[in-house]
Each structure stands twice: as C-alpha cells, then as structure tokens.
Amino acid sequence: MLARLPAGALKNVAALRSASFNGARNIPRVRFASTSSSSSSSSAFEFLTGSRAALATATVLSVGSVAWYANLYGTLPFIGEVHANSPAEEGLHPPHYPWSHSGWLDTFDHASIRRGYQVYREVCAACHSLDRIAWRNLVGVSHTVDEVKAMAEEVEYEDGPNDQGEMFMRPGKLSDYMPAPYPNEEAARASNGGALPPDLSLIVKARHGGADYIFSLLTGYRDPPAGFEIRDGMNYNPYFPGNAISMARVLFDGLVEYEDGTPATTSQMAKDVVTFLNWAAEPEHDERKKNGLKAVILFTTLWAISIYVKRFKWSVIKSRKIVYTPPADKP
Amino acid sequence: MSLANTVYNAIVKRNSVFVPTIFVGAFAFSIGFDVGITKFWDTWNKGKQWKDIRDKYVEQA
Numbered sequence: 033m034l035a036r037l038p039a040g041a042l043k044n045v046a047a048l049r050s051a052s053f054n055g056a057r058n059i060p061r062v063r064f065a066s067t068s069s070s071s072s073s074s075s076a077f078e079f080l081t082g083s084r085a086a087l088a089t090a091t092v093l094s095v096g097s098v099a100w101y102a103n104l105y106g107t108l109p110f111i112g113e114v115h116a117n118s119p120a121e122e123g124l125h126p127p128h129y130p131w132s133h134s135g136w137l138d139t140f141d142h143a144s145i146r147r148g149y150q151v152y153r154e155v156c157a158a159c160h161s162l163d164r165i166a167w168r169n170l171v172g173v174s175h176t177v178d179e180v181k182a183m184a185e186e187v188e189y190e191d192g193p194n195d196q197g198e199m200f201m202r203p204g205k206l207s208d209y210m211p212a213p214y215p216n217e218e219a220a221r222a223s224n225g226g227a228l229p230p231d232l233s234l235i236v237k238a239r240h241g242g243a244d245y246i247f248s249l250l251t252g253y254r255d256p257p258a259g260f261e262i263r264d265g266m267n268y269n270p271y272f273p274g275n276a277i278s279m280a281r282v283l284f285d286g287l288v289e290y291e292d293g294t295p296a297t298t299s300q301m302a303k304d305v306v307t308f309l310n311w312a313a314e315p316e317h318d319e320r321k322k323n324g325l326k327a328v329i330l331f332t333t334l335w336a337i338s339i340y341v342k343r344f345k346w347s348v349i350k351s352r353k354i355v356y357t358p359p360a361d362k363p
Numbered sequence: 364m365s366l367a368n369t370v371y372n373a374i375v376k377r378n379s380v381f382v383p384t385i386f387v388g389a390f391a392f393s394i395g396f397d398v399g400i401t402k403f404w405d406t407w408n409k410g411k412q413w414k415d416i417r418d419k420y421v422e423q424a
Binding site: 146173326 | 396397400401404407408411412413415416417419420421422
C-alpha cells in the first residue's frame with residue numbers, strides 16, 4: 033500500500049507538518065537512552081511526533097486501515113449512522129409468533145400440517161413447486177397411505193422407456209415427487225411477469241426469520257404509504273426486502289374449505305401453510321427433538337458419573353502429604 | 364457395606380455372570396428408558412401427533 037504512493041507524498045506530508053509546527057521546531061527531537069524521560073509511553077509518543085517520517089507513516093497506516101475496513105464492511109463500528117431510507121425498506125423484521133412447535137420439546141401440530149397441505153395444494157401449488165417432497169413423505173405425517181395413493185394417482189407422470197423405446201404417461205405412485213406447476217424456470221418466469229416463484233421445499237430454512245417471516249409476508253399485504261411509487265404488476269409488502277413483491281396477496285378469508293371444520297380465515301390459512309412448509313423443510317423435526325431429549329438426559333448422567341469417578345480416583349492424590357526426612361548425619 | 368458385598372458376590376465375582384449382567388442390563392435399560400421418554404413425549408404433545416388424529420382419517424376396513 034505504501035509502495036504505491038508517489039515518492040513525494042511522504043515528503044509533502046512532512047513539509048506540511050514542519051510548516052504548521054514551525055513554532056515547535058526548537059524542541060530537541062533526538063533523545064538518547066540515558067536522557068529519556070521516566071514514562072515510556074510519553075517517550076514513545078515523542079518518538080512518533082519527533083520523526084516526521086514516523087508520524088506520516090503512522091497517519092497513513094491508521095487512515096488507510098480505517099478506509100480499508102470501511103470499504104470492506106461498509107460501516108464503522110461504534111459510530112452512529114443516519115439513513116435516508118427507513119428500516120421498512122429493507123423488510124420489516126417479523127414479530128415472533130407462538131408456533132405450536134416452537135418449544136424445545138414440542139412436535140408439529142399434525143392436524144395443522146394436514147390443513148396446510150390443503151392450502152398448498154389449492155392455492156400455492158398453482159405457482160410454487162415443492163421439488164423435494166414425495167407423496168410417500170406425507171404418509172404417516174398428515175395423511176393415511178390410502179389417501180396419499182389416491183392423491184398421487186390423480187397426477188400423470190412421464191415414465192419409460194417401454195420396450196418400444198418410447199416414453200409414456202402413467203398415474204402417480206407413492207415414490208413420485210410433487211408435480212411442479214411449470215416445466216422449467218423460463219416457463220415459470222414467463223407466466224409471472226419475469227419473477228420466479230421460488231421452490232417451497234426448504235423455504236422456511238432459506239429465509240431470515242423462517243416461519244415468522246413467511247407468516248408475516250402472507251398476512252402483511254396492505255396499501256402502499258403515501259409517496260411510495262409501485263410499478264405495475266408489483267405489490268406492496270412491508271416485510272419483503274424492497275417492499276415491492278411480485279406475488280399478489282393470495283390468502284383471503286374463506287378461500288379454502290377445511291374438512292375438519294376449522295374456520296378458514298386468512299391468518300388460519302397462513303398459519304397452517306407455514307406449519308406445513310416448516311415440516312417440508314424439516315421433516316425430521318419431531319424425531320430430532322425426541323432424540324435430543326434422550327441425548328441430553330443420557331449425556332448429563334454420564335457427565336455427572338464421570339465427575340464423581342474423577343473425584344473419587346483423585347481423592348488419594350489430592351489428600352496425600354509428602355514428608356521429607358533428611359538423611360541423618362553419619363558419625 | 365453388606366449390600367456392596369452381596370452385589371459383589373452375586374454379580375461381579377464371576378465373569379460368566381458379570382458380562383451377561385451388563386448386556387442384559389443395557390438391553391433392559393434402553394427399552395425402559397425409551398418407553399419412559401415416549402410416554403412423557405406423548406403426554407407433552409397430546410393431540411398434536413399423527414397417531415392422535417389418525418383415527419379421524421383411517422378408513423374402517
């Protein structure tokens with residue numbers, strides 16, 4: 033960094049310092065070791081201020097490192113900033129909602145997963161794929177095996193080749209993955225004004241705020257505030273970074289009819305579909321927490337036993353007394 | 364002390380008894396621990412798991 037400076041840069045700085053410190057020129061800058069002041073810090077300070085080259089180097093180094101840090105990270109620590117845009121424009125932070133599965137020992141509410149699957153199928157699946165979930169994954173989670181088989185058979189999948197070498201269509205099986213609404217990304221973008229509806233398999237893990245964020249996004253649509261310009265085909269949502277989202281509000285009261293009679297309000301549907309998507313992102317969730325409970329209990333017990341055994345074994349060593357008996361003088 | 368002696372004489376003294384005791388004890392403990400945890404788990408999460416709502420959807424064959 034210093035090597036890239038023009039040769040005269042340091043000389044100029046030194047000349048500037050000498051010009052402004054002209055009155056202080058009489059102070060002797062050279063001190064010998066035997067005459068150095070008693071305080072080492074003041075002598076170090078005087079060493080820095082005494083040599084113009086050292087002063088210039090230190091200044092360039094500190095200014096350069098601060099500039100380098102600011103360039104790397106954008107902001108400086110411990111220094112307040114004023115922004116012209118509000119936090120809302122980077123997406124509001126969602127509040128924390130009391131999910132039925134948010135506790136350390138809480139499983140998913142599987143009735144909610146079942147309702148959420150219904151919302152996904154009837155509403156979200158029109159645009160969003162769910163690539164990583166197969167029909168078989170629903171068995172024993174939200175549906176019985178007969179129900180899932182019936183649902184899978186309603187979808188046609190391409191299979192093959194047969195013995196003529198041709199591909200053919202067949203009804204879905206349990207091992208098939210959820211059908212995608214569009215054959216490829218380009219088709220998805222073309223149908224949605226250039227915006228790609230993201231795959232929802234891992235969306236809860238893939239967004240800051242997770243389930244809280246997606247719930248807030250789904251229920252957070254409102255009119256833009258005065259003065260907020262929004263392009264055609266975009267929608268205002270304070271929770272979305274940038275506040276302009278291509279997806280319009282889709283959940284309205286009474287949009288689906290739940291088979292268990294739960295009133296299908298907007299927030300109920302959002303809660304159910306987010307629970308379903310959270311399950312899709314973490315299908316191992318229930319078993320993981322159960323195994324975690326077992327592991328904590330067992331490892332805590334083993335840890336306590338190991339502490340006891342260590343103290344037991346060391347008690348002899350810790351409590352021993354070493355006595356030195358000097359050899360008696362031989363006559 | 365007498366309890367320790369009894370345990371020692373009954374179990375630890377012969378290796379042919381000691382090793383099977385450890386194996387059987389580990390087996391019994393793992394099953395008992397698992398049953399206990401599962402019981403607590405199902406009480407804590409009552410009504411939320413699939414096995415709690417399964418009856419509503421399974422067709423009577």
